[in-house]
Amino acid sequence: MAVYIKGMGAISPQKTWDDETLLSQAVGYRGNRLTCIEPDYNQWIDARTIRRMSRIIKMGVTAAFMALKEAGVERPDGIITGTGLGCLEDTGIFLMKMTESSEMALNPTPFIQSTHNTIGSQMALLLQCQQYNQTYAHESFSFESALLDASLQLEDYPDQNIVVGGVDEITEISHTVYRRFPVFRREVNNTLTLFESDEPGTIHGEGAAFFVLSGKRGEHDLARIEALTTLYKPDGHQLKTGIKKFLDDAGISPDAIDLVLVGKSGDATHDQETENTTTSFFPSSSIGLFKHLCGEYPTASAFGLWLAARMLQAHHTPDVVVYRDTGRALNNVLLYNPYFGTHHSLILLKSCRDTL
């Protein structure tokens, strides 16, 4: 499926924009919820348009604009968005207002903008992009589905530039609802030390990460996405078989993987199996972790892909990411993202350092 990353943009609980140093000053949070560090959106979006946008729309649109800027692309040939839960803030507002007015009046703006595809459509409106536009809402496979669609589009039209990304937000309502389920820890003193204690539950995250992809190799490509797969509710044996098949199909052996970037979430319920799988399957690879930086959310793999590609671009693994360092140079990176033990995705990236 080889597609090339031309540009990227990320808004996350870390300073992932206007930062040349790649997570040299990682931000830790107290509690069980991480919040995005947001840029001044007025620098990216017209003031007349921004007034109607909720936070997730601003985050998604701006991350996509950052990616387009880095890629040097003014108008893409397609926009593909993945979002697990969509525009929750607007959904909450219109439902609350509908309840307050005894279902007699419906505020149009939050209603119109509560749908999952609002982010992609706002991008299209602002960019005047009337081409392919698709949104995937498949829980933790949303971003992977968007990425798969982009790779299929680029297989047919390799010269195109397609914007693809993943975005999800935390709202007061969603966090309150999630807290009723035993999926998040009650309190974490510093989220950067998430993996130091062996407890059930993870931390709630959010973020937007967008990419400009093309099927055509260029001089300034940041990384190459070589292969992608998803595994739904595999048992231990199926997971190992699935990883082996993925690597075989991609024509790469486990010992050729320089770093496995793992989406362990700090949740002892599932992390042990993830740990066993990665350490037994990749004994000679370095291992990195990222969910202490972005938290757990359906499209966290988009943040993982952003981080993996930035590391390949910089030829460097930030200290805050390193879990096991074997000192290997980064050429092949495998992003392995498990989500609450049910959704597992694998994305293989390669460096673009080799000459054209």
Place this chain on the structure above:
Amino acid sequence: MEKLIADLKKQIVEALNLKHLKPEDIGDDEPLFVEGLGLDSIDALELIVLLQQQYNIKISNPQEGPKIFKSVKTIAAYITAHQTA
């Protein structure tokens, strides 16, 4: 009428999220749509809901919309006429 106009300006700024404007920046006779404030069709729907929620007034004839929503003053006049009726 003056108080109603001042209230309406505040409610419009809040309902339409016109953060770049202060209520007093809106002229009583300033056109709300296209020229002037540059509002659009979604804003028109928001204003209809605002009249319904804040003043319990339903606009029965949509054809009257452009006349009613011409300016803050025309909205205030419509409210006054229909609340006292």
